[in-house]
Amino acid sequence: MSITNPQGFRAAGVAAGLKSTGAKDIALVVNDGPQFDSASVFTANRCKANPVLWSQEAVKDGIVKAVFLNSGGANCYTGADGFQTTHAVAETVGAALGIGAIDVVVCSTGLIGLTNDRAQLLAGAQAAYDALAADGGAEAAQAIMTTDSVSKQVVVEGAGWSIGGMAKGAGMLAPQLATMLVVLTTDAVVPAADLDTALRAATRISFDRLDSDGCMSTNDTVTLLASGASGITPSPADFTAALTQACTDLAMQLLADAEGADHEIAITVLNAATEDDAVEVGRSVARSNLFKAAVFGKDPNWGRVLASIGTTSAQFDPADLDVAMNGVWVCKQSTPHADPATVDLDPREVSVTIDLKAGPERATVWTNDLTHAYVHENSAYSS
Amino acid sequence: MSITNPQGFRAAGVAAGLKSTGAKDIALVVNDGPQFDSASVFTANRCKANPVLWSQEAVKDGIVKAVFLNSGGANCYTGADGFQTTHAVAETVGAALGIGAIDVVVCSTGLIGLTNDRAQLLAGAQAAYDALAADGGAEAAQAIMTTDSVSKQVVVEGAGWSIGGMAKGAGMLAPQLATMLVVLTTDAVVPAADLDTALRAATRISFDRLDSDGCMSTNDTVTLLASGASGITPSPADFTAALTQACTDLAMQLLADAEGADHEIAITVLNAATEDDAVEVGRSVARSNLFKAAVFGKDPNWGRVLASIGTTSAQFDPADLDVAMNGVWVCKQSTPHADPATVDLDPREVSVTIDLKAGPERATVWTNDLTHAYVHENSAYSS
Structure with a gap:
């Protein structure tokens, strides 16, 4: 209806x-x-x-x-x-x-x-x-x-x-x-x-x-x-x-239903100085081909998350960032924390949580992983 | 030496x-x-x-x-x-x-x-x-x-x-x-x-x-x-x-030698109002996964080039853009011109030329295509 x-x-x-x-x-x-x-x-x-x-x-x-x-x-x-x-x-x-x-x-x-x-x-x-x-x-x-x-x-x-x-x-x-x-x-x-x-x-x-x-x-x-x-x-x-x-x-x-995707990824940015900062950081991660390919490969590669955050103009201390994947805090204070091997990336739904420790605002940006099927569909189909 | x-x-x-x-x-x-x-x-x-x-x-x-x-x-x-x-x-x-x-x-x-x-x-x-x-x-x-x-x-x-x-x-x-x-x-x-x-x-x-x-x-x-x-x-x-x-x-x-690439793509932006405009436009195309996947598929998809240009803040008239691929002007005045089938994307080297008709400046940005091998290498290799 x-x-x-x-x-x-x-x-x-x-x-x-x-x-x-x-x-x-x-x-x-x-x-x-x-x-x-x-x-x-x-x-x-x-x-x-x-x-x-x-x-x-x-x-x-x-x-x-x-x-x-x-x-x-x-x-x-x-x-x-x-x-x-x-x-x-x-x-x-x-x-x-x-x-x-x-x-x-x-x-x-x-x-x-x-x-x-x-x-x-x-x-x-x-x-x-x-x-x-x-x-x-x-x-x-x-x-x-x-x-x-x-x-x-x-x-x-x-x-x-x-x-x-x-x-x-x-x-x-x-x-x-x-x-x-x-x-x-x-x-x-x-x-x-x-x-x-x-x-x-x-x-x-x-x-x-x-x-x-x-x-x-x-x-x-x-x-x-x-x-x-x-x-x-x-x-x-x-x-x-x-x-x-x-x-x-x-x-x-x-x-x-995104073309060729294996995972839906929700990137939530916490404790940002402004909502714009939170969105900018979330979007930078959502656009990292390296990060998206890692999720496809079920590799909880938090280093690629930090590398993306570093390209933004948001307020944060580069030495004090925390990152969780599916609830596991794999990075605290910009250094390794929990063992990434404990992160299960088999389910389609993936959550990435980033703590900027810079203020009270938050935002969530959604993206998909970068897969062989995405490349196939967009190289074979004109749009 | x-x-x-x-x-x-x-x-x-x-x-x-x-x-x-x-x-x-x-x-x-x-x-x-x-x-x-x-x-x-x-x-x-x-x-x-x-x-x-x-x-x-x-x-x-x-x-x-x-x-x-x-x-x-x-x-x-x-x-x-x-x-x-x-x-x-x-x-x-x-x-x-x-x-x-x-x-x-x-x-x-x-x-x-x-x-x-x-x-x-x-x-x-x-x-x-x-x-x-x-x-x-x-x-x-x-x-x-x-x-x-x-x-x-x-x-x-x-x-x-x-x-x-x-x-x-x-x-x-x-x-x-x-x-x-x-x-x-x-x-x-x-x-x-x-x-x-x-x-x-x-x-x-x-x-x-x-x-x-x-x-x-x-x-x-x-x-x-x-x-x-x-x-x-x-x-x-x-x-x-x-x-x-x-x-x-x-x-x-x-x-x-870029990981997994099949093509080297030179994006040259002509007649920009400023050199910064030319670089911004070139970079926007260089970062379009859809355009890069199309080149991998040997599809001279100039529509994806225009769609990328449209995301920038550069000076141009959206109804008056020209685009050539490997020397063939497939788009003039933002409409179809030469037959895209005449563009040969078999060689590794691909040139994209964009005429903004807005000034005297120019710039070239280089990128690669988006391939299965890129996804494979970056999903299987941690970095």
């Missing part, structure tokens, strides 16, 4: 021939109101795909009535012609629904640098419109998959209202968002400005802290639609907490 | 049992004068190994008379006891040579986080002293190898003077220097302050632009010793040019 769990939404997922496999490749999510408030965040990459350039304009007034998503082609680095394709898609969806094209967010994912077949997309948009259903969430979630091995959905229930979500993404998971498309829906009554505040608070500590391979995508979009159909206005704190739970759940689903 | 090519130097390489294979593992380079001017640069990593902490103090007065180097153990994150080991090594070398310990630079490489056997090191220092020879350069270069498959040496001839050099390093090649130890010698007459200026100019555009895997090491040291034995004072320009040639030659030898 996911995105169609909240009242006031319909969705569809159809096969329009964009994927050579014949799998579903177009999704449509429609907000039937009575309200149409929305909030969105986009990739921080300066080289953005055409759908992002379009959607950034579409969301500016806080009103979004539909989200069109396609896999099988990212429409990125395709120039003015590619932008016109995105525009034509929004026009087609708008005409079918009887709304303005400017109220339609467009998201695309797949190969970059290749021109999409516009006629195929427009026919698919019409087919998706025809297939819209009040229980279409699961089909929409399937239609946005690329190298994802499973579809990602979530529902968080509030008191008389709920949040639904779907996501795609399995690689290029990086700093400010990952290569991911996320649609969140709610039937709570929340004005656009409050949606924006809640969404930024939620993504800042969920999707933004997912750093699978340090590569920032060009198409990332998270869009939150509120129908108000429940008639209930939750407190901002309750709504933000539920939204954060939904985003974190989807982020962990993305992490667990 | 390398480091013993210039007059006034002796060197040795001996096996002291640090390497379980019985290979040479200790090198000693001695400047017999008449002058003892020197300059050094060290890793920018804030978590530095004990030999770096020692040597940073030893070089402060501009006088260095000997360099001791060992492989088989990095003496890094080994605390106060490890520092005392480094100090004891410098004392032993100083006593044998009849010089002060503070004129001895110490360099170590190998596993981090493990304590070296002090008695083995001190016996090895004495053995290296006993083996010092005016033609000992090649043996010293062998003794500093770790995962290097070949030893790295260079000689650049001036007018009546010369520069010799040796280097080790095959992984963790990163931003400010790589995991590398480099000793450079010259018999030119150059005061310490001028050596420092020349060395920083030379390393800035050679070792500093080598970014094999984005991982900055803890032990990197480059030390330049000038004996003045030729009696000739070259112009600063001539000396800097020769030194830059020597450093670039060694840097390319390091690149070609």
Whole structure:
């Protein structure tokens, strides 16, 4: 159900021939109101795909009535012609629904640098419109998959209202968002400005802290639609907490399905002078190919953790760092402590804990290990 | 000959049992004068190994008379006891040579986080002293190898003077220097302050632009010793040019021997607003695992190049970037141009050219591809 769990939404997922496999490749999510408030965040990459350039304009007034998503082609680095394709898609969806094209967010994912077949997309948009259903969430979630091995959905229930979500993404998971498309829906009554505040608070500590391979995508979009159909206005704190739970759940689903990964790694930085320091240190470790390859090899190589910390500008004493792996403090005061042989790296879930001893702040950054399968998938698959 | 090519130097390489294979593992380079001017640069990593902490103090007065180097153990994150080991090594070398310990630079490489056997090191220092020879350069270069498959040496001839050099390093090649130890010698007459200026100019555009895997090491040291034995004072320009040639030659030898690499990739950024912009853009591409895996797969994936450029703060128009691979302009104005199928990525040497169209500056950054062998070597080998 996911995105169609909240009242006031319909969705569809159809096969329009964009994927050579014949799998579903177009999704449509429609907000039937009575309200149409929305909030969105986009990739921080300066080289953005055409759908992002379009959607950034579409969301500016806080009103979004539909989200069109396609896999099988990212429409990125395709120039003015590619932008016109995105525009034509929004026009087609708008005409079918009887709304303005400017109220339609467009998201695309797949190969970059290749021109999409516009006629195929427009026919698919019409087919998706025809297939819209009040229980279409699961089909929409399937239609946005690329190298994802499973579809990602979530529902968080509030008191008389709920949040639904779907996501795609399995690689290029990086700093400010990952290569991911996320649609969140709610039937709570929340004005656009409050949606924006809640969404930024939620993504800042969920999707933004997912750093699978340090590569920032060009198409990332998270869009939150509120129908108000429940008639209930939750407190901002309750709504933000539920939204954060939904985003974190989807982020962990993305992490667990990252291309070729054998391990999910949570890097928690304790006692940092600032939260920014904690994030910088966590991200530096998350981006160390040497550390990530060591985890793949089940080698609790804390020296590579210290070497990564040393590249940051965070406050700490280089001679007084503690590091634990899966709860074993293998390094204290920057010297060997517990025997690394007692660290069991067989389970998929790995925790790294770093004590900076510099203040009261903390943060967790998530990443994956660097595996043969990652190299294989990203050398054999163009994206 | 390398480091013993210039007059006034002796060197040795001996096996002291640090390497379980019985290979040479200790090198000693001695400047017999008449002058003892020197300059050094060290890793920018804030978590530095004990030999770096020692040597940073030893070089402060501009006088260095000997360099001791060992492989088989990095003496890094080994605390106060490890520092005392480094100090004891410098004392032993100083006593044998009849010089002060503070004129001895110490360099170590190998596993981090493990304590070296002090008695083995001190016996090895004495053995290296006993083996010092005016033609000992090649043996010293062998003794500093770790995962290097070949030893790295260079000689650049001036007018009546010369520069010799040796280097080790095959992984963790990163931003400010790589995991590398480099000793450079010259018999030119150059005061310490001028050596420092020349060395920083030379390393800035050679070792500093080598970014094999984005991982900055803890032990990197480059030390330049000038004996003045030729009696000739070259112009600063001539000396800097020769030194830059020597450093670039060694840097390319390091690149070609990087762990598990199938390709050497030169990323040249043209028409940048500033040289810093050009380096930032080049480095962003050099650190994209997705781009590096694509090169391994012989896929000329220029979209991943643009996606990396987009993560930087350099000046450019995202809609007007040109990218060539091996001379083929596969992307113009951020859209597809020449057929990528015409790019031949079979040769080891790959060039990527990026035109930012934002100014007169340029820079080249070198990296390697991301291969199965890299993952294997760094998951199976602790460092």
